[in-house]
Amino acid sequence: MTEYPRAGTSVTLVLLRHGSSLSNEDQSFGGWNDVPLSERGVEQARMAGHKLKRKGVRFDLAYSSVLTRASSTLTHCLDALGQPCIPTVSDWRLNERHYGRLQGMKKSEAAKLYGDEQVRIWRRGFRERPPLITPGEVHDSFGELRYAGLCRSQVPLGESLQDTRARVRQCWDELIYPELTRNRNVLLVAHGNSIRALLMEVDGISEDRIGSVEVPNGIPLVFHMRPRNGGFLRVI
Numbered sequence: 001m002t003e004y005p006r007a008g009t010s011v012t013l014v015l016l017r018h019g020s021s022l023s024n025e026d027q028s029f030g031g032w033n034d035v036p037l038s039e040r041g042v043e044q045a046r047m048a049g050h051k052l053k054r055k056g057v058r059f060d061l062a063y064s065s066v067l068t069r070a071s072s073t074l075t076h077c078l079d080a081l082g083q084p085c086i087p088t089v090s091d092w093r094l095n096e097r098h099y100g101r102l103q104g105m106k107k108s109e110a111a112k113l114y115g116d117e118q119v120r121i122w123r124r125g126f127r128e129r130p131p132l133i134t135p136g137e138v139h140d141s142f143g144e145l146r147y148a149g150l151c152r153s154q155v156p157l158g159e160s161l162q163d164t165r166a167r168v169r170q171c172w173d174e175l176i177y178p179e180l181t182r183n184r185n186v187l188l189v190a191h192g193n194s195i196r197a198l199l200m201e202v203d204g205i206s207e208d209r210i211g212s213v214e215v216p217n218g219i220p221l222v223f224h225m226r227p228r229n230g231g232f233l234r235v236i
Helices: 039-055 068-081 106-113 116-124 161-181 193-202
Strands: 013-018 061-064 087-088 188-192 220-227 234-235
Touching: 013 193, 039 068, 061 068, 061 106, 068 087, 068 106, 068 188, 106 116, 161 188, 161 193, 188 193, 193 220
Parallel strands: 013 188, 061 087, 061 188
Antiparallel strands: 013 220, 220 234
């Protein structure tokens, strides 16, 4: 039986986009490429931990994607927070959106190749996919050790935000939301698009509005949630 937070109590969910990566700094599409944090990104991760420490938040567990820029951000953040030993879970479903043929390409180069407006539609639209790669190409992650056990259909060749939301929502429903209903405070470190997908679940942002939502690197987004009638959580 699911245990819901007691009436009058609240739980805390913090969403944190990874610190600035080398892809962010050279204005290229990172996607599922395993791009490391820059020095600035490491500092942003530590600053996020210091901010959360000042707020006095105690976390029960933390999640990140399986990409290094997210897991490293989580490690630096928890160290600065003074909570380095809490349980952590890495899940591929929290990965950044896969940008297909745009992956690894500078945004200026993509604009020259496809046009500014088309690139804008791919980046900010909900249903539009960029050009897909073909299986076995350089940016195909299928077969990498971190994705061992996944079938071909689970490892994308390119995604829309709608595609990204589908896998993120599955992770939310199976892992994250149940922990919140057990009155556990959760820190989640992910990526710009996977966090935008989560905001559609957490904050009820519509498909029409999500394109204008920006998620900055290294800035904690703090949500306090309480049970409502029927036991579901709502943001307060």
